[in-house]
Amino acid sequence: MKLLPVTSFFLFTILLLVLSACESVVKHKEIRNPEITNLKNKIADLRNRGVYDSAIVCQGKALEIAVRLKDSSYVQYGYFMQYQNYKKVGNKDFTAKYLQKWYDMSEMRNDTLWMASAKQIQGTILYNNEEYEEAFEKYSTSKKLYLEINDTINAGKLLLNIANLQKKIGNLGASQLSALDGLQYLESTNNLKSLSGLYYALAVASKETGRLKIAEQRLNQALAMAKDSASRSKIGILNIRKFKNTKANIFKELEQYDKAIIIYEELLVDEKNDTLETKRVNANLAHTLFLKNGFNKKSDSLLQNALSYFFSIKKTSALFSVQLKLAQLYSEINESKSLKYAIEALKNAKKTGNPTSVFEALEVKIHIKHEDGDFTNYVKIRKQIEVNKENLSYLYANERFDLDTSEKKRIASDKAKIISDKNAAQARNQNLILLLILLILLVVTFFIYQKIKRRHKVEKIKTAQATEVRIATKVHDELANDIHNLMSRLETSDPDKDNVLDKLDIIYNNARDISKQNSSVETGKNFPEELSNLFRSYQSEEVNVILKKYDIDIWKGISSHIKITIYRVLQELLTNTKKHSNAALVMVSVEKKNKELFIQYTDNGKGFDEEISKNGLQNAENRIHAIKGKLTFDTELHNGCKFNINVPV
Incomplete structure (x- = not known):
């Protein structure tokens, strides 16, 4: 009787294997069905010859047989x-129909990879139709499905x-966040086309928000990937040309017209x-020449040539x-001609169905000559653009913070593996470390004592520095809360675009200031210049x-830790002055007298109460005491501050 459970389990296992084998045979027979096989071969031949x-x-007949045989x-x-066949013949309705059928069948068969692929294609179709909100939902679903099967490359x-979509509707902040998320998944891969595309998306978002230097830096990162013929082939020549064209556009906006013209002309080797x-x-080159020299015949000729070409291929966008560039070109010399081009640009903008293009055309037209209804349309279009942005921002906020279960499991698994590997490494090296420590203690006890004594002296400085880093981390966390609050505000209101960008700029500058305050200090021969730069x-x-x-x-002969301490204390005093004192004048003197540094710091700010100062200056006092120095101060409320620092050297 004791053997019964084991025997039953064994028989159950055998039964499963038999059923599995039978299922494999059935599937094998289904795939080898002669009618389907013949039709598959015929379909392949027809597709190769373009007879879609x-x-x-034939594909319809094959599907009828497969349905009858229940060959899912x-x-x-x-x-x-x-879906592929109808796409080739340009039948959009049946393309969408079979694309959805493909997804539904993939879902029924729990085929996550094909489900993700179908959703991705649906998103692309909607994106091309400028149905951005629906496209975003499809893309988001596809990304989650890819992550469920740990396909981080496709994610x-x-x-x-998603970043390109958000950039398209002007949601530049969200576009940058999406691109940065994408870099996290791809930066350790060799997927140069997508990587360079993500850097390009960051560059364009930075350019459109006025951060042209950062945009140039991101473009250089994208172009740096095209280091040889193989990488250029992966990225694509057209993409590289697009990157360079955008870089020239950045130079144009920086009013570095000669640099922009050089790049445009390099791109036009084969005229x-x-x-x-x-x-x-050519059109961009013409516009740059106009900005540099005003109206000129070359700009007019290049734009007219481009206009004729685009008319011939019926490229509305x-x-x-x-036409918008021509309207600007003639704005100062021929108002009627300028207005004609502006009106034509507005008509084509309406044909594209892109509200942003209509908005830009109306803006140029109103600047030249406005008519009844222009301002009303201008405000209406602007509101429509803002509503589109808000709707997509709401979707993005939910998608970004709705981390699915599979992602959580993946993160937890990775974390557990890291901890396990770390513990194993510590265990392997523990005995060796102990033996080395004992050997060092036996052989160089005196030197260890001296080293510990010196270490204690420096430890106080390191403690102060560690405190500063913790403070910086805390402030950074608070900045994260500011960002969260701003995003929550975007979800529940109809914010003003300029106000949102201002808030983002403030948050960005605060984070940058914190980073700067905790960056490393050059203590070598360039320290005097480093200190001057601080002031x-x-x-x-x-x-x-x-x-x-x-x-x-x-500063010659003075140790590095003293230099760092002096630099950080002065930095803290300057920061407090900037943030709290409302001072208009700060005077600093740095001298060396009788093997002692003497620093005097004075401002004409509002001063402070001495009780408050004991807490506010504790960090600075600890730093100076750690190097056996002395910090004294003299202050009264509304009468400024005076600090004296003495340090033996």
Whole structure:
């Protein structure tokens, strides 16, 4: 009787194996069904010859047989092929129909990879139709499905699509966040096309928000990936040209017109090559020449040439762009001609169905000459753009913070593996470390004692520095709360775009200031200049920082930890002055007298109460005491502050 459970389990296992084998045989027979096999071969031949109408008929017959045989695997494949066939003949309705059937069958068969692929394609179709909200939902679903099967490469590619979509409707902050998320998935891969595309998306978002230097930096990162012919082939020549064209546009906005012109002309080596991209570059070159020299015949000729080409290929969006540039070109010399081009640009903008293009055309037209109803339409379009942004921002906020279960499990699994590996490494090296410590204690006891004594001296400085880092971390966490509050506000209200961008700019500058305050300090031969730069960095229209006495030779022979301490204390005093004192003048003198550094710091701010100062200056006092120095101060409320620092050297 004791053997019964084991025997039953054994028999159950055998039964499962038999059933599995039978199922495999059935599947094998289904795939080898002669009618389906013959039709598959015929369909492949028809597709190779481009006879897609006949391929559709044959595929329909194959699907009927597969449904009759209950061959779900081939039904799924057949729906995919029928989607491909209808796509080739340009039948959008049946393309969408079979694309959805493909997804539904994939879902029924729990085929996550094909479900993700179908959703991705649906998103792309909607994106091309400028149905951005629906496209975002499809892309988001596809990304989650890819992550369920740990396909981080395709998830990264989806985030590039999402970033481009958000950039398209002007939601630049969200676009940057999506691109950064995508980089996390792809930065350790060799997927150069998507990686460079993500850096390009960051560059464009930075450019459109006025951070042109950062945009240039991101473009350089994208272009740096095209280091050889193999990498250029992976990224794509057209993409590289697009990156360079955008870099020239950045130089144009920086008013570095000569640099922009050089890049445009490099892109136009083959002037006889009448391609869409070549004409776009010509138009950009013409606009740059206009900005540099005013109206000129070359700009007019290039734009007229591009206009004729775009008319011939009926490229509405490109016509709109060129007509807008022509309206600007003639704005100062021929108002009627300028107005004509502006009106034509507005008509083409309306044809594209892009509210942003209509908004830009109305803006140019109103600047030249406005008519009744222009301002009303202008305000209406602007509101429509803002509503589109808000709707997509709401969707993005929910998608970004709705971390699915599979992602949580993956993160937890990775974390557990890291901890396990770390513990194993510690266990392997523990005995060796102990033996080395004992050997060092036996052989160099005296030197260890001296080292510990010196270490205690430096430890106080490190403790102060560690305190500063913790404070910086805490402030950074608070900045994260600011960002969360701002995003919550975006979800529940109709914010003003400029106000939102201002808030983001404030948050960004605060984070940058915190980072700067905790960056490393150069303590070598360039330390005098480093200290001078510190004073200059706090100089502004509101505060005048004067370095009264300062001999750069006094730092020779002074140890690094003393230099760092002096630098950090002065940095803290300057920061407090900037944030709290409302001072208009700061005077600093740095001298060396009788093997002692003497630093005097004075401001004409509002001063402070001495009880408050004991807490506020505790960190600075600890730093100075750690190097056996002395910090004294003299202050009264509303009468400024005076600090004296003495340090033996």
